[in-house]
Amino acid sequence: xxxxxxxxxxxxxxxxxxxxxxxxxxxxxxxxxxxxxxxxxxxxxxxxxxxxxxxxxxxxxxxxxxxxxxxxxxxxxxxxxxxxxxxxxxxxxxxxx
Numbered sequence: 001x002x003x004x005x006x007x008x009x010x011x012x013x014x015x016x017x018x019x020x021x022x023x024x025x026x027x028x029x030x031x032x033x034x035x036x037x038x039x040x041x042x043x044x045x046x047x048x049x050x051x052x053x054x055x056x057x058x059x060x061x062x063x064x065x066x067x068x069x070x071x072x073x074x075x076x077x078x079x080x081x082x083x084x085x086x087x088x089x090x091x092x093x094x095x096x097x
Contacts (some may be wrong), residue, residue: 021045024072029080032072036083044082046072054083061086 023045024032036042041060045051058067067084074080 021051024074024080024082027074029074029077029082032074032080033082044072052085055086056083064088064090 021043022032022035025045025047027035032044035044036054037056040057041053041055043051043053052070054070054072055061055067058065061067065086066089068087069081070083070085071079071081
């Protein structure tokens with residue numbers, strides 16, 4: 001019985017940790033941009049149902065990726081520049097974007 005209880009506890013802890021991303025729409029623009037700058041890369045919830053990875057510079061991307069500037073909604077700014085996302089330029093050309 002103890003193993004089952006411990007397993008459930010660990011499972012619940014893992015679910016809580018996975019859903020603990022910072023939410024840009026609940027933070028100020030300065031705090032959100034500062035988080036990306038200080039960490040170098042951060043997963044941010046941009047709404048209750050969406051998230052993305054934002055980076056400070058190209059060193060946080062894969063070698064074949066490029067940077068795209070990104071603005072997100074924050075508590076005090078509907079278009080806050082927080083940094084960049086990494087993307088594959090070749091993939092975008094193939095799809096005509």
